[in-house]
Amino acid sequence: MNREKYISYLFVIPALIYVGIFSFYPTLDAVYLSFRNSHGQFTLDNYLALTTFGLYHSILNTIFITIGALLLQLFLGLIVASILMKEFRGKNIFSTIVILPIGFATVVSAVTFSLIFSSIGGYANSILLSLGLHPINWYANTPSSIITLILADSWKNTPLISLILLSGMVSIPPEIYQAAAVDGAGPIRRFFYITIPNLKSFIAISLIIRGISEFNIFALPLILVGYRPLFLTTLVYELYSTTATYFYSVAAASILLAFITVFIVIIIKLGGYKK
Amino acid sequence: MRKQFLLYIGVIIISIYFFYPIYILFLVSFSPIQFTLKMLYPLQYPISITFSNLIVAIHSFELIDPMIKSLKTALSVATLSIIIGIPTAYGISRLPQKISYLVITIIFIVDMMPSIVTAIPISSEFISLGLYDTFIGLALMQELIVLPLVTFILVGAFQSIPKEIEYQARIDGLGMVRTLYRILVPLSKPAIIASFLLSWMFSWDEFTYAIILSPIRPTLPIIIYDNITRGNLLASTSFALIVSIPVLILTIILQKYLKGEYLAGGLKG
Numbered sequence: 001m002n003r004e005k006y007i008s009y010l011f012v013i014p015a016l017i018y019v020g021i022f023s024f025y026p027t028l029d030a031v032y033l034s035f036r037n038s039h040g041q042f043t044l045d046n047y048l049a050l051t052t053f054g055l056y057h058s059i060l061n062t063i064f065i066t067i068g069a070l071l072l073q074l075f076l077g078l079i080v081a082s083i084l085m086k087e088f089r090g091k092n093i094f095s096t097i098v099i100l101p102i103g104f105a106t107v108v109s110a111v112t113f114s115l116i117f118s119s120i121g122g123y124a125n126s127i128l129l130s131l132g133l134h135p136i137n138w139y140a141n142t143p144s145s146i147i148t149l150i151l152a153d154s155w156k157n158t159p160l161i162s163l164i165l166l167s168g169m170v171s172i173p174p175e176i177y178q179a180a181a182v183d184g185a186g187p188i189r190r191f192f193y194i195t196i197p198n199l200k201s202f203i204a205i206s207l208i209i210r211g212i213s214e215f216n217i218f219a220l221p222l223i224l225v226g227y228r229p230l231f232l233t234t235l236v237y238e239l240y241s242t243t244a245t246y247f248y249s250v251a252a253a254s255i256l257l258a259f260i261t262v263f264i265v266i267i268i269k270l271g272g273y274k275k
Numbered sequence: 276m277r278k279q280f281l282l283y284i285g286v287i288i289i290s291i292y293f294f295y296p297i298y299i300l301f302l303v304s305f306s307p308i309q310f311t312l313k314m315l316y317p318l319q320y321p322i323s324i325t326f327s328n329l330i331v332a333i334h335s336f337e338l339i340d341p342m343i344k345s346l347k348t349a350l351s352v353a354t355l356s357i358i359i360g361i362p363t364a365y366g367i368s369r370l371p372q373k374i375s376y377l378v379i380t381i382i383f384i385v386d387m388m389p390s391i392v393t394a395i396p397i398s399s400e401f402i403s404l405g406l407y408d409t410f411i412g413l414a415l416m417q418e419l420i421v422l423p424l425v426t427f428i429l430v431g432a433f434q435s436i437p438k439e440i441e442y443q444a445r446i447d448g449l450g451m452v453r454t455l456y457r458i459l460v461p462l463s464k465p466a467i468i469a470s471f472l473l474s475w476m477f478s479w480d481e482f483t484y485a486i487i488l489s490p491i492r493p494t495l496p497i498i499i500y501d502n503i504t505r506g507n508l509l510a511s512t513s514f515a516l517i518v519s520i521p522v523l524i525l526t527i528i529l530q531k532y533l534k535g536e537y538l539a540g541g542l543k544g
Contacts, residue, residue, distance in 0.1 A: 024388075026392075219496075236392075240487070
């Protein structure tokens with residue numbers, strides 16, 4: 001049966017070669033190039049130059065949008081998953097509505113939200129006006145731009161979190177709830193003392209998946225706000241498309257990579273993420 | 276009664292949040308422009324319905340080439356994901372645990388590499404290899420996004436097949452390769468179809484690799500972006516609707532496959 005063992009290795013080799021060439025090699029190449037100048041010598045200039053291109057703002061904005069979006073999506077995801085655990089009239093329609101945003105491309109959601117949130121006028125302001133409120137410039141400053149982006153991003157991405165949390169809730173044995181109810185625990189206490197602890201690893205997984213994507217949020221800010229406020233990805237792209245060499249953009253990309261690595265380590269340490 | 280009331284309040288608020296943007300996309304696409312984009316505070320309901328926005332969009336010379344490119348790319352990504360995904364998933368489910376764990380970790384890491392980081396160095400490699408701006412080059416990179424998901428879906432599918440069926444095939448004298456393709460693959464048809472369609476969807480919607488690796492002859496998402504930057508919001512809205520329709524249909528068909536277990540299951544290792 002030893003031969004079989006070697007055949008098993010052969011099955012996974014094509015995929016490993018593929019990801020080696022197309023993922024690991026370019027990633028390492030990006031980090032390597034970020035420390036080089038056009039003569040191929042070692043330098044830190046690329047990183048030093050980034051500070052003049054708005055690096056600090058882009059880092060802060062990326063962290064803010066990641067935290068904000070994760071909080072909102074986790075909150076909404078828990079509500080949606082809890083609703084889907086219940087039986088009620090119209091549940092089929094509701095579950096289709098909450099899954100639909102998955103079917104829209106990020107570009108499409110960006111176009112749609114640019115119709116809704118405009119700096120002047122637009123559909124959201126038209127609602128505010130009909131309610132007798134003042135119209136808002138949604139992009140007046142960095143915080144309000146980020147909040148607008150979080151709302152648009154959570155529309156598309158809450159469904160995924162809801163699905164993950166739902167599969168976690170389904171896996172909790174109903175007997176635990178019944179026992180707790182018999183002992184006199186109300187719905188809110190049952191939620192915090194049974195649901196949340198049992199969902200810990202599912203919450204961690206959603207935070208990892210969504211957190212990485214939030215750090216990489218790109219098409220949405222590029223379309224809705226352009227380059228101001230700046231995020232790490234839009235900084236990389238701005239440098240890539242405006243400078244003649246790509247040394248600056250790979251330096252910015254390497255910083256993005258470093259943040260993602262740190263984020264993953266934190267989540268794995270904090271969460272109930274056990275293999 | 277009070278509990279039911281609260282439940283419905285939640286259902287209504289969440290439904291509005293998730294449905295309103297879709298409604299607006301359709302409203303703007305099917306209304307004459309003087310009631311939508313030309314109004315500072317547009318109306319929330321349709322006054323009259325028109326198909327002219329979509330007809331103009333479909334006839335625009337801008338749409339056909341990107342659509343062909345998007346179709347070719349998405350089909351290549353989906354096909355490639357099955358060709359690589361099936362043996363990889365089978366290998367993972369057969370290797371000693373320590374090694375399969377290592378392979379899963381490697382694939383998991385690939386999942387976390389930002390597209391924009393890999394795209395920039397690869398763009399210059401693609402220029403020298405003649406793959407820049409081609410659908411094959413783009414598909415090769417977009418494959419990175421779907422391969423982890425497809426592998427995890429297929430590992431789950433193969434593991435759910437009773438071991439006895441496989442043992443029986445082996446006793447009957449089938450080798451590993453034939454056991455995989457004659458016994459396991461037919462039994463995993465639903466998961467394979469779901470993987471194919473999900474890969475197709477991911478590629479159809481993909482933006483980052485597309486804008487960096489194929490900006491000259493772009494795919495549909497990039498054409499939508501280009502129109503926005505040129506201030507042509509009506510064209511991008513109509514294009515956006517056209518891009519969404521096949522994916523929306525697939526999402527509703529695939530609803531039962533879009534499960535948390537599938538999307539997260541693999542990551543649990």
